Amino acid sequence: MDYDVFDLGDVRLQSGITLPDAKLAYKTYGRLNAGKSNAIVYPTWYSGQHYDNEWLIGEGMALDPSTYFIIIPNMLGNGLSSSPSTTPPPHDRARFPHVTMYDNVQMQHRLVTERFGVERLELVTGWSMGAGQTYQWAVSHPDMVRRILPFCGSAKTSLHNIVFLEGVKGALTADAAWDNGWYREQPGVGLRALARVYAGWGFSQQFYRERIYEREPLGYGSLEDFLVGFWEGLFIKRDADNLLAMLWTWQNADVGRTPGFDGVAEALAAIRAPAIVMPAEQDLYFPPEDSEWEVAHMPDAELRVIPGAWGHFAGGGLNPVDTKFIDDALKELLAKDV
Amino acid sequence: MDYDVFDLGDVRLQSGITLPDAKLAYKTYGRLNAGKSNAIVYPTWYSGQHYDNEWLIGEGMALDPSTYFIIIPNMLGNGLSSSPSTTPPPHDRARFPHVTMYDNVQMQHRLVTERFGVERLELVTGWSMGAGQTYQWAVSHPDMVRRILPFCGSAKTSLHNIVFLEGVKGALTADAAWDNGWYREQPGVGLRALARVYAGWGFSQQFYRERIYEREPLGYGSLEDFLVGFWEGLFIKRDADNLLAMLWTWQNADVGRTPGFDGVAEALAAIRAPAIVMPAEQDLYFPPEDSEWEVAHMPDAELRVIPGAWGHFAGGGLNPVDTKFIDDALKELLAKDV
Incomplete structure (x- = not known):
């Protein structure tokens, strides 16, 4: 086993269902510094597991483990964190409760604060549903998140999606x-x-x-x-x-359903972190137009479209050209004094 | 029964399989004039039947039955012409042979020439797979087809499609x-x-x-x-x-496989009919880029994109604005002296 598990105990979900003995699987890269000021959260995507995220981490890259302490939390339902396949009866399999983006981030927040004592995150970033969790972090914990870079994802799942x-x-x-x-x-x-x-x-x-x-x-x-x-x-x-x-989580993703907010526009307006929002030019289910709308509703966000033909998988780490484009933006954002 | 059936007898298909007692269901609108010079062929689309095409026919429209003799042949496999569901054993159901666009048009050609004695078509037009049959008509019978207006379709099914x-x-x-x-x-x-x-x-x-x-x-x-x-x-x-x-017909559509031709570019270059090629701006599986390539390879073709948000169904007759746009182009093309 190349990862750790954080035991959350019984967790009351946004739906009102209690998930007993909830578990968050995660992996960390690099070392947390003495001031606990170098942490980054980098959530996973639809069906992905922590090792599927590693292509964006490395020496000389923005997410350099010699500089940052990078935490990859596995999304609920992905087979490593609490999931239909891992939860014992009666909440197993088809009876696994509905989990929201908000729920995911609440559990990740407990991991970050309770296990590591981290109170500020230098950055939250992620691809696809990882981008959705990134938006959710910035809405749920605006004082804690210093920068966000969601790529190929959205704050609220569109009707076409x-x-x-x-x-x-x-x-x-x-x-x-x-x-x-x-x-x-x-x-x-x-x-x-x-x-x-x-x-x-x-x-x-x-x-x-x-x-x-x-x-x-x-x-x-x-x-x-x-x-x-x-x-x-x-x-x-x-x-x-x-x-x-995970598909249910995706279809129902909407930062506007965060407690205390009335709709996605209001939630986006409450984000304090500077953001670079990076849709892919030819993404067929997270098209740039949707990101453009979101950027227009955020106080300090730049839209930066990943050019080229790779569509949604521009953010999947398969194409070195796209990876460099994302990495360059991450470097620029991390260098920004906020 | 609001349509007629043309009995083709045993038909040797492009695959080498013989389809026994092949039938082409069709409906006509208007009257063939004495000179047999007012015929239009308007083939059906994926799963559509002749009545699904009728939205583009009407008094005052380009396809005016008081002027033209409009023939809607039902595509093979659509449940009215020879199909898995209508063919007796042994060629029924899962054993129904593969039918190409070329096969469809060969049978339509027999209908037009043998039943009606028509040797010139004023126009061939159609939506989606109907557009595919339109291209096939112009390639298979370049001397017979005076004008074509394929909308939301292609001469060769793209890899993404x-x-x-x-x-x-x-x-x-x-x-x-x-x-x-x-x-x-x-x-x-x-x-x-x-x-x-x-x-x-x-x-x-x-x-x-x-x-x-x-x-x-x-x-x-x-x-x-x-x-x-x-x-x-x-x-x-x-x-x-x-x-x-019909899905097999679609996936394997390629005018470049017409006997005598070596590839789609060569086949497109042999088209003699003036054409207006009309993709829809936001069609997700027949994108305008593919039509643009085809137009560039045709000797006398204009690309005219249907604007708006209706995607592929801009050509489905549901939206009066798109219908008018297509009808206007048909009027213009039919008025053109060729």
Whole structure:
């Protein structure tokens, strides 16, 4: 086991359900300094686990573990933190309670403050649903978060994004082996169908038009090779109920439902952290237009679009050009005196 | 029965399979004039049937039945022309042979020439897969087609479009009730999953962002109302094997595979008909960039993008503004002396 677990005890969720013996799996990189002033939180994305985030951490990069103490908390439902697949009855599997972005960040806040005694975060950043958690941090704890850089994500899931996810969910749950969540074995046909639905959304039309999946750094031999090797490979290793739990979190993400706020505009206006908001130019489910709206409602935010053909996966760490673009922005933001 | 059927006898398909007793269902509007010089062919789209095309026909419109003799041939696999659901054994259901765009147009050509004695077509036009058949007409019969106006479609299905359709297919076939095509009852769960996958693609991000489905002319009460009432309603009435047969036709559409041609560029260059090619600005699976490439390879084609937020369904006849835009272009093209 290459990670640690923070035991939260029984946690009352935003829904009113109590999740007993809640656990937050996390991994840290670098050392917390004496002043506890070098911590960064970098949450995970839909189905991702902490090691899937490591591409943005390294010597000479913005998230340099020789300078910063980087905490990657695993999102609830991802199979390492409390999830349908890991929680004992009666809250297991199909009965795993609905968890919000707010709930995730509340638990991460306890990890950061109770386990590490950290009261200021130099930065919160993340990709996709990790960006959603980044916004949530800035809204839930405005005095604690010094900077944010959400990339390829949103503060509130758009209606079109919800529809995209309806297709993802529909494909998985069309497999009768899913059995309303009480399967004995993973519904493999449904997981592969989900993967193929996702494939059209994750990268852009241009990405496919130019067969970028055939070139380095991906280097697949054909379209079918990419669909099986990359897409089915990504999702066939996941647990179906976990995917559905995180999908619920995603569809219902909205910083405007944070207690004390009335809607997303009001919540965004309350963010104090300077922000660089980075959508990808051709992201099909987090399009730049949505980020533009959010930036316009934040007091100190810059919109900086990641150019190119990689669509949503511009933020997935697969393409060195996009990784450098994000890393450069992180360096600039971290150098900013706030 | 509000349509006619043309019996083609046994038809040797491009695949080498013989489809016995092939049938082409069609409907005509208006009267063929004495010189047989006023015929228009207007093929159907994915899952659509002839009556679904009628919104573009009417008095005072470009396709005016008092002027033109308009033939709507039903695409093979659509449930009216030869289809998995209508063909007797042994070529029924899952064993229905693969049919290409070329095959469709060859049969339509026989209908037009053998039944009606028509040797010149004033126009071929169509939406989506109907646009694909339009391109195929112009390539297969360059001396016969005087004008074409394909809207929201392509001459060769793009790789991204193929991936989108993999998701559509994956969702439907994840339902075990499909039974590899040998179902006793329609796989309803799979058809509804297919519909939800389609929902994210058929209209644009902006369409959902602005809740255009709630306003006139659609007027649904909520997102879920639209997903069930419009999307599930569209596909739950279709036959699963028919949908899969047409999906194969779509994924494999390529005018470059027309006998005598070596690739799409060569085939497009051989088109003689003046063309107005009309992609929709925000079409997610037939993006304007693909049409632009095709227009650049055609000798006499104009690219005219349908503006607005309706995405692919700008060409579906639901929005009067888009319908007028298409109708105006049809009038202009038909008035052109060629």
